[in-house]
Amino acid sequence: MQLTLWTYEGPPHVGAMRIATGMEGLHYVLHAPQGDTYADLLFTMIERRDRRPPVTYTTFQARDLGGDTAELFKRALRDAAERFRPEAVIVGASCTAELIQDDPGGLAESSGLDIPVVPLELPSYSKKENWGAAETFYQLLRRFAAKGEARPATCNILGPTALGFRHRDDVTEITRLLGRLGVTVNLVAPMGARPADLARIGDAAFNVVLYPEIAGQAAAFLQRRLGQPFTRSIPIGVGGTRDFIAEVAALAGVDPAPLLAEEGSRLPWYSRSVDSTYLTGKRVFVFGDATHAVAAARVAREEMGFEVVGLGSYSREQAREVREAAKALGLEALITDDYLAVEQAIAEAQPELVLGTQMERHTAKRLGIPCAVISAPVHVQDFPARYSPQMGFEGANVLFDTWVHPLMMGLEEHLIGMFREDSEFTDTAPSHLGHAAPVPRAAEPATPPAPASLALSWSAEAEAELKKIPFFVRGKARRNTESFARERGLSTITVETLYDAKAHFSR
Amino acid sequence: MSLALEAGCEARPVLRERGQREVFCGLTGIVWMHRKIRDAFFLVVGSRTCAHLLQSAAGVMIFAEPRFATAILEERDLAGLADAQEELDRTVARLLERRPDIRLLFLVGSCPSEVIKLDLAKAAQRLDARFPGVRVLNYSGSGIETTFTQGEDACLAALVPELPPGDAAQLLIVGALAEVVEDQWRRLFAAMGVRDLAFLPARRAGEMPAIGAGTRFLLAQPFLAETARLLESRGARHVPALFPLGAEGSTDFLRAGAQAMGVGEARFRAATALAEARAKAALEGARARLEGRRVFFFPDSQLEVPMARFLARECGMEPVEIGTPYLHRAHLARELPLLPASALLSEGQDVERQLDRCLSARPDLVVCGLGLANPLERQGITTKWSIELVFTPVQGHDQAADLAGLYARPFARRERLRV
Numbered sequence: 001m002q003l004t005l006w007t008y009e010g011p012p013h014v015g016a017m018r019i020a021t022g023m024e025g026l027h028y029v030l031h032a033p034q035g036d037t038y039a040d041l042l043f044t045m046i047e048r049r050d051r052r053p054p055v056t057y058t059t060f061q062a063r064d065l066g067g068d069t070a071e072l073f074k075r076a077l078r079d080a081a082e083r084f085r086p087e088a089v090i091v092g093a094s095c096t097a098e099l100i101q102d103d104p105g106g107l108a109e110s111s112g113l114d115i116p117v118v119p120l121e122l123p124s125y126s127k128k129e130n131w132g133a134a135e136t137f138y139q140l141l142r143r144f145a146a147k148g149e150a151r152p153a154t155c156n157i158l159g160p161t162a163l164g165f166r167h168r169d170d171v172t173e174i175t176r177l178l179g180r181l182g183v184t185v186n187l188v189a190p191m192g193a194r195p196a197d198l199a200r201i202g203d204a205a206f207n208v209v210l211y212p213e214i215a216g217q218a219a220a221f222l223q224r225r226l227g228q229p230f231t232r233s234i235p236i237g238v239g240g241t242r243d244f245i246a247e248v249a250a251l252a253g254v255d256p257a258p259l260l261a262e263e264g265s266r267l268p269w270y271s272r273s274v275d276s277t278y279l280t281g282k283r284v285f286v287f288g289d290a291t292h293a294v295a296a297a298r299v300a301r302e303e304m305g306f307e308v309v310g311l312g313s314y315s316r317e318q319a320r321e322v323r324e325a326a327k328a329l330g331l332e333a334l335i336t337d338d339y340l341a342v343e344q345a346i347a348e349a350q351p352e353l354v355l356g357t358q359m360e361r362h363t364a365k366r367l368g369i370p371c372a373v374i375s376a377p378v379h380v381q382d383f384p385a386r387y388s389p390q391m392g393f394e395g396a397n398v399l400f401d402t403w404v405h406p407l408m409m410g411l412e413e414h415l416i417g418m419f420r421e422d423s424e425f426t427d428t429a430p431s432h433l434g435h436a437a438p439v440p441r442a443a444e445p446a447t448p449p450a451p452a453s454l455a456l457s458w459s460a461e462a463e464a465e466l467k468k469i470p471f472f473v474r475g476k477a478r479r480n481t482e483s484f485a486r487e488r489g490l491s492t493i494t495v496e497t498l499y500d501a502k503a504h505f506s507r
Numbered sequence: 508m509s510l511a512l513e514a515g516c517e518a519r520p521v522l523r524e525r526g527q528r529e530v531f532c533g534l535t536g537i538v539w540m541h542r543k544i545r546d547a548f549f550l551v552v553g554s555r556t557c558a559h560l561l562q563s564a565a566g567v568m569i570f571a572e573p574r575f576a577t578a579i580l581e582e583r584d585l586a587g588l589a590d591a592q593e594e595l596d597r598t599v600a601r602l603l604e605r606r607p608d609i610r611l612l613f614l615v616g617s618c619p620s621e622v623i624k625l626d627l628a629k630a631a632q633r634l635d636a637r638f639p640g641v642r643v644l645n646y647s648g649s650g651i652e653t654t655f656t657q658g659e660d661a662c663l664a665a666l667v668p669e670l671p672p673g674d675a676a677q678l679l680i681v682g683a684l685a686e687v688v689e690d691q692w693r694r695l696f697a698a699m700g701v702r703d704l705a706f707l708p709a710r711r712a713g714e715m716p717a718i719g720a721g722t723r724f725l726l727a728q729p730f731l732a733e734t735a736r737l738l739e740s741r742g743a744r745h746v747p748a749l750f751p752l753g754a755e756g757s758t759d760f761l762r763a764g765a766q767a768m769g770v771g772e773a774r775f776r777a778a779t780a781l782a783e784a785r786a787k788a789a790l791e792g793a794r795a796r797l798e799g800r801r802v803f804f805f806p807d808s809q810l811e812v813p814m815a816r817f818l819a820r821e822c823g824m825e826p827v828e829i830g831t832p833y834l835h836r837a838h839l840a841r842e843l844p845l846l847p848a849s850a851l852l853s854e855g856q857d858v859e860r861q862l863d864r865c866l867s868a869r870p871d872l873v874v875c876g877l878g879l880a881n882p883l884e885r886q887g888i889t890t891k892w893s894i895e896l897v898f899t900p901v902q903g904h905d906q907a908a909d910l911a912g913l914y915a916r917p918f919a920r921r922e923r924l925r926v
């Protein structure tokens with residue numbers, strides 16, 4: 001039993017819904033109680049879809065349980081096939097139906113529908129949303145993928161779904177990028193594909209995997225069945241995109257040099273521009289799905305000049321990749337789907353910027369730390385009206401803007417430092433840190449991070465001196481001073497200790 | 508799927524349907540109940556789906572740390588039941604350690620916990636004995652047994668046996684209401700000389716009212732069937748009234764309460780005339796916008812019948828279909844005769860057929876859940892999300908215009924937009 005307040009991922013059948021809703025001509029018949037229909041609003045409200053997801057729920061009730069829920073399922077399946085006339089149907093059970101063991105797959109088979117029916121086994125009590133999406137996509141390909149005429153310099157783009165974090169724009173950006181390389185896109189799937197389209201997936205020479213959480217399993221299968229190799233590099237950030245271009249060019253047998261010679265993104269110049277000096281060594285905490293978190297950590301370090309002080313993910317299936325990336329940064333990866341554990345890790349690391357999910361955005365707001373969202377779970381804000389990819393060169397521009405935006409501009413920071421003695425200056429002056437000033441408690445977490453710090457006390461003068469330091473660096477000053485004092489076995493921090501520590505750390 | 512026309516109590520035909528329902532389960536009630544009882548915590552014993560539903564229904568309301576959570580059943584909990592009970596004890600112990608401020612803990616059953624027959628009543632008893640200072644109760648909000656607002660009914664019903672006995676005469680108003688509404692009614696009843704007024708639920712666990720033979724109760728919500736039944740079994744008597752929506756509903760509701768407490772009509776009028784006149788005047792603006800428009804209700808909160816009555820009689824709207832998940836005839840006895848004869852009353856749901864009927868009727872306004880709103884808007888149909896009607900203070904005279912405003916706003920928005 002797992003105590004959960006907020007979850008990063010929904011149940012696995014929501015993953016299957018993301019596949020069905022992303023595709024065309026596919027219908028999902030889900031054996032589930034009425035309350036599970038809430039999932040429709042994820043698509044119609046969060047993603048603002050103008051159609052209901054192609055899902056029929058059997059909505060069985062307690063009084064059906066003794067009787068014939070199996071019959072109810074068969075009727076719902078027949079009615080859905082007749083009403084929506086899909087090309088194919090996927091069938092499965094939600095958590096409750098899994099317990100009553102009606103076997104939707106078997107029932108569907110015996111129902112004599114004249115369209116393909118793909119049964120899904122999505123264990124609700126051990127797996128989650130991304131796993132469900134990956135498994136559904138894989139099962140669809142197992143059923144429909146066929147050998148084709150693999151044309152050279154042709155690929156499929158695999159992974160984008162409904163309710164994906166910027167999938168819509170990533171596909172546009174990467175399709176454009178591939179076009180400029182001279183690579184033709186044979187098929188994008190699941191997004192926009194019909195079941196019949198999946199049969200011609202073999203017409204491509206290789207696969208581009210944008211989101212391994214969703215398409216990794218499918219790509220490995222296609223490699224086994226059709227001999228299609230697939231890409232491993234993720235085109236996020238300038239470095240990631242350049243690696244991706246090189247990898248694709250090798251798979252497609254085209255020359256990457258002209259595209260690599262171009263400027264591509266504004267990020268490199270913006271990062272080198274002197275106004276970005278203040279970004280140097282900013283402490284960032286990164287958390288998200290594995291793909292976005294690992295990529296963000298690289299961009300943060302190599303392209304923004306930040307210091308990554310924490311890296312983690314809720315994607316247990318991809319934990320290995322995250323652990324490796326963290327290790328390379330000298331960190332221990334945080335693999336958890338408990339948002340309170342993430343909150344605690346953030347409070348302890350005292351970063352100056354959080355790159356996380358909507359969950360971390362709320363945590364960061366409470367702690368008074370700037371935050372940019374880099375990964376699902378999605379929120380209505382993650383479907384901006386404007387073109388806003390995360391991938392490719394334009395994606396790198398978007399990352400630069402969205403990560404820098406929440407930070408106080410360097411010059412502004414400098415000016416506040418200069419004028420902080422003035423009576424007009426207060427800690428609650430409006431800033432880029434948010435529309436409302438952070439609560440004082442948030443700037444200095446009330447709960448001391450490490451138990452060892454309990455033994456340390458601050459003299460009244462030192463505490464007063466600390467208050468003169470601008471609030472957005474105060475946490476860092478406090479932490480540095482305390483670790484300095486601890487190292488030296490001091491029990492009381494005086495004004496002298498504060499300045500000794502300052503001198504020590506600015507060496 | 509199955510479909511039958513049947514005579515209602517007013518000889519009004521009721522369309523009964525069985526098919527896909529598009530409504531939340533009773534767990535959703537936690538979203539407002541946890542804000543109402545401020546030292547209560549709601550622990551759902553369920554699946555990842557239940558946790559996801561709560562999170563999605565709570566929408567943008569992400570609190571520092573909400574007073575609800577889900578104990579997610581995992582594979583090993585399903586293996587053996589004894590195990591699940593022990594796990595639950597551990598989970599509750601951890602929770603109470605983290606949240607020492609909790610005085611009342613509800614273990615909330617879900618479909619999975621019901622299907623595996625996890626005995627939460629037994630668990631509540633055991634935990635209650637183990638943690639002095641915390642009352643542990645249980646109810647089910649499962650989707651196989653409850654629809655949306657029925658979760659509130661189940662929660663309040665779990666509280667009824669807990670209420671201390673007391674035979675003193677009092678008026679009890681039942682149903683979670685916004686505090687602003689409670690305060691208004693306290694003032695109005697005080698002006699009538701009624702001081703023995705109590706609300707269920709109270710704002711804190713330790714402040715729940717006593718009940719007994721002297722208790723007369725008004726239902727502020729139409730979905731409290733089980734709570735009402737249990738109150739009656741403890742000697743309290745139900746005071747029939749219209750539900751307090753709109754000026755007419757609010758007046759009838761308050762008058763019924765006043766009469767039950769022996770307040771004369773003159774005194775009642777003196778206390779409420781101003782509020783009623785204010786409500787009527789305030790409704791004029793919205794009425795201008797709503798008059799003559801046709802409204803279609805998808806089933807959702809069980810508030811549909813009194814809402815339709817209000818829109819028809821006070822805003823001049825024409826209800827085309829009034830869908831409700833469950834029609835409680837006894838509690839709606841005063842409401843049903845006031846509905847226009849032309850409106851189709853439907854109970855239960857087959858969402859596909861209902862959408863067909865809706866699209867062919869082309870109403871001016873559709874009241875529906877969040878899953879259907881945008882798809883209907885895309886087809887050019889103006890919608891009002893029903894969930895807002897549950898989350899917003901709408902009861903009482905001084906909220907009548909706000910209520911009409913909720914229905915008028917989609918039209919106002921359409922009129923403004925030039926894109």
Ligand code: SF4
Nearest residue numbers: 035532557617618650
């Ligand atoms: S319908 Fe049942 S399984 Fe679904 S969220 Fe509600 S209680 Fe949980």
